[in-house]
Amino acid sequence: MSGQGREPGSEERARSGAARASGPGARTVRRVRPDDVPVLVRLVRELATYEEAGHEALMTEEQLSAALFGEAPALFGHVALADGSDEVVGLALWFLNFSTWRGTHGIYLEDLYISPGHRGTGLGRELLRTLAELCVERGYSRLEWAVLDWNTPSIEFYRAAGAVPMEDWTVFRLTGDALDRFAGALR
Numbered sequence: 001m002s003g004q005g006r007e008p009g010s011e012e013r014a015r016s017g018a019a020r021a022s023g024p025g026a027r028t029v030r031r032v033r034p035d036d037v038p039v040l041v042r043l044v045r046e047l048a049t050y051e052e053a054g055h056e057a058l059m060t061e062e063q064l065s066a067a068l069f070g071e072a073p074a075l076f077g078h079v080a081l082a083d084g085s086d087e088v089v090g091l092a093l094w095f096l097n098f099s100t101w102r103g104t105h106g107i108y109l110e111d112l113y114i115s116p117g118h119r120g121t122g123l124g125r126e127l128l129r130t131l132a133e134l135c136v137e138r139g140y141s142r143l144e145w146a147v148l149d150w151n152t153p154s155i156e157f158y159r160a161a162g163a164v165p166m167e168d169w170t171v172f173r174l175t176g177d178a179l180d181r182f183a184g185a186l187r
Helices: 034-050 061-069 123-138 152-160 176-183
Strands: 028-031 076-081 088-099 104-114
Touching: 028 123, 034 061, 034 076, 034 088, 034 104, 076 123, 088 123, 104 123
Parallel strands: none
Antiparallel strands: 028 076, 076 088, 088 104
16 A cells, blocks of 8 residues: 555545546646656756755655655645646645644645646645645644745735734754754764
C-alpha cells in the first residue's frame, strides 16, 4: 500500500479518487500518486522561482517519492487537474502538526501552487477547500501556512477564504551551517 493510502485518517476517506465537480469549468482535485512525482518537483521549482528563491529548490524526485510513499510517510499531497484532462497543474503538499493548547492535530500546508496559466480558475481555492474539509472531517483544529509578506495576490486570496494572519507571531528557522553549529554546541 502506498504512503498516500496510509494518510492519517484515510480509513474514513475511502474516496481516494478525484473529487470532481460537474458541469462546465469543473474543478478536479485528487490525492497525489507516485506517477505525479516528476511534475510535482517541477511545480515546486516553479514556485521557488516565483518566490525569488529558485536556487534553494534542491529537492529530488527520489526525496519527494520517499517522503510521500516511503515506509513511514510524513508528507501528503493533493493535485489539481486541468479542466477536462489528467494534466497536473497545481499542488498542495502538507503534513500534520499538533496544537498542545487544543490537544488536536492540524494541517500545515507547506506548498500551495497553481501554474500561472491556470490561476483564477478556482483550482487553488479547491485545493485549499479540500484541506479544510479534511480538517473538519478529522477533527483537526486548524489549517495553517506561511506566505511571503510581498505576495499580495496570495494574501488577498487567503483573506478571501477567511484566513487571518498571525500578526503577533514570527517564524524562526535553523538551517544549514547554523543548524549544524547549534546541534554540535556543547551541552
